Amino acid sequence: EAAVTQSPRNKVAVTGGKVTLSCNQTNNHNNMYWYxxxxxxxxxxxHYSYGAGSTEKGDIPDGYKASRPSQENFSLILELATPSQTSVYFCASGDVGGYTEVFFGKGTRLTVV
Amino acid sequence: EQQVQQSPASLVLQEAENAELQCSFSIFTNQVQWFYQRPGGRLVSLLYNPSGTKQSGRLTSTTVIKERRSSLHISSSQITDSGTYLCAMEPNTGYQNFYFGKGTSLTVIP
Known part of the structure; x- marks a missing residue:
């Protein structure tokens, strides 16, 4: 069964600290996204990615970096976390061109204090 | 600029009533999807409907590309239909970079 797994599910971080959110997909999809x-x-x-080694900026990339080391894994990195980055983060995977159902993870609730 | 507008923002129905949710786009698209989300939950794809009318169970979506709008009709609502319905469109890049509306919060009461 197609799956997108995010970790951690909940995270409390301190202002100025580094945070890494991880995402793993077993769908063999080329595209992955962070919302x-x-x-x-x-x-x-x-941020989004078209495949291993690629990362692209989305609409609100400031303060975030992304890393796609493999087809399965896509990370979101907050180098210097700020309270304004407190949010729920979702990872998703899909395929290129035409229609393929987009699969979302369960989300990560991040609180920056 | 908000590229996807949804209405109404919230809706309360009695069980068995029908619901009509609306979505409009600021640019043309031929990739429209409707998603469902429970509070605090993941998004689940309901229907992909690039044009015309598509049905899945009690859900019917109608998309009119030239008018840049899509609708989702829920018939015979059930309490378990409660949640947020999100419309998303992909601006013809072919890479499924979906833009989402803010959603319609649906509450179905007995």
Whole structure:
């Protein structure tokens, strides 16, 4: 069964600290995405990737880096976490061109204090 | 600019009533998906509907590309339908970089 697994599910970080959110997919999809979801803003695209070794900026990339070391794994990195990055983060995977159902992970709730 | 607008923002129905959710886009698209999300939960794809009418069980989506809008009709609502319904579109890049609306929060009461 297609699956996207995020870790950790919950994280409390201190301001200025480094945070890494991990995502693993078993769908063999080329594309992977990181979104954040905030009340009043909905889901916003942070970074995405077309395959191993590639990362692209989404709509709100400032303060975030991404890493795609393999087809299965896609990480979101906050080098210097700030309270404004407190949010719920979702990872997703999909395929290139045409239609393929997009699969989402369960989300990571990040609180920066 | 919010590229995807959804209405209404919230909706309360009595069980067995029908619901009509609307989505409009600021640019043309031929990739429209509807998603469902429980509070604090993951998003689940409900329907992919690039154009015309598509049905899945009690859900019917109608997308009119030239008018840049899509709708989701839920018939005979059930309490378990409660949650947030999100419309998403991909701006013809072919890479499924979906832009989401803010969602419609649906509450179905007995």
């Amino acid at each position: 954040r979801q905030d009340t009043g803003h909905g889901l916003r695209l942070i």
